[in-house]
Amino acid sequence: MSKSQEDSLENQIAGLQQFVSSNPEWTLCHTYIDQDSGGNVMRPGFQNMISDCYAHDIDVVVTKSISRFARNTVDLLETLKTLKRLGVDVIFQQENLQSSEADDDLLISLLGAIAQAEIESIGESIRWGLQHGFASGKSKLYSRKCYGYKHDQNGKLVIVAGQAEVVRHIFDMYLNGHSIIQIIRELISRNIKSPQGKDTWSKRAIQTLLCNEKYTGRVVVGKTYSARFPQYKQTVNRGEQRQYIKEDTHEPIIGLDIFERVQAEIARRSNIEMVAGTKRRKNTHYSSKRKQTNTTTKHRGEMDV
Numbered sequence: 001m002s003k004s005q006e007d008s009l010e011n012q013i014a015g016l017q018q019f020v021s022s023n024p025e026w027t028l029c030h031t032y033i034d035q036d037s038g039g040n041v042m043r044p045g046f047q048n049m050i051s052d053c054y055a056h057d058i059d060v061v062v063t064k065s066i067s068r069f070a071r072n073t074v075d076l077l078e079t080l081k082t083l084k085r086l087g088v089d090v091i092f093q094q095e096n097l098q099s100s101e102a103d104d105d106l107l108i109s110l111l112g113a114i115a116q117a118e119i120e121s122i123g124e125s126i127r128w129g130l131q132h133g134f135a136s137g138k139s140k141l142y143s144r145k146c147y148g149y150k151h152d153q154n155g156k157l158v159i160v161a162g163q164a165e166v167v168r169h170i171f172d173m174y175l176n177g178h179s180i181i182q183i184i185r186e187l188i189s190r191n192i193k194s195p196q197g198k199d200t201w202s203k204r205a206i207q208t209l210l211c212n213e214k215y216t217g218r219v220v221v222g223k224t225y226s227a228r229f230p231q232y233k234q235t236v237n238r239g240e241q242r243q244y245i246k247e248d249t250h251e252p253i254i255g256l257d258i259f260e261r262v263q264a265e266i267a268r269r270s271n272i273e274m275v276a277g278t279k280r281r282k283n284t285h286y287s288s289k290r291k292q293t294n295t296t297t298k299h300r301g302e303m304d305v
Contacts (some may be wrong), residue, residue, distance in 0.1 A: 009033070013063050019093055019196060020062055050079070053088045065094035073089040104164030146214055148253050157214075157250035164253045166192055167215055170206065174262055181205045195238055210266065216259045220245050 013031060020028050030052065033044040052058050061083065063069045069092065070076035080099050083090055145151055148163040164188070173183050184201045187194075194201045213220045265272040 016062055016064060016093065026060065030217055039122045046113070050082075053083055053086050056086070058088055061088060063089045063090065066092050068095075085250070146212060147209060148215065165184055167209065167253050170209060171215075171258055171262055175258070175265060176209060210262055213259065214250075215253045216256045217250055218245060219249050228266060 006151050014031070017031070018027060019227040020026050030049075034043040034045040043074055049061065066076065069090070070079055080090060084099065091097070115210065126294070143155055145157060148160055148167045149157045152158045165261070170183055170187075173186065174180075176212075180203050183206055184203070187201050188199065192197075194205055196205075196261070209215075
């Protein structure tokens, strides 16, 4: 969060607190803060507020605006319906509206739809900007560093010799049949720090490293994309969106042939396959759990490596 964003958030909080204190019948119970917009799915502050409403700790919720309160019209109306059932009133300071007022119901719905449209418009503008940066080759994602590289004085990726040796060793171990757990144990035994500087490595870190084309000297952007309304979550790009590839952007750490062999080995070990765009568990000896009589097993992991 930038300094200007911090100042803006502090001003909003101060304004709402002053608004609450101006009403002698109110007592400020708690301030719930989410640093992202109402269009963001993950809102722990909002969820905590709802939980407190269910616990009957709150009678009135004061929020800056409709756009800050809900990510779309459906969520807005459903939340207001729930809070009304719990006896909780919601006041939108900017619009000067109150959910308990019958005359305000329609106006809240209309303004909620407008706020949703604005969020979608902003999302489209951001997506357009990202796509333009990808297509022009000017996106900073092309030069984002990863383990094994650092930026030189011109912002270009250059190899970090010691880390590069670790990368090569990880690829070699995987090709020689070692599991990710075995690789992690080897790294720990050699006191090799993780990319975050920790004493241990996560499986996720090894999996990400083994699938990173950047080690071959090329960069692929657009491997994930932000899903549209109403979820706005990152989704793996399986051809729904265009990907951009730049070759020879920096010195490679491993050869393309080694990288492709590792990807083939990852696919071979995986117990999940894509069939007509749907994930399906393979019936192979790599599946760690099998059906048993009178037993129901929910498979959560995708890879046994």
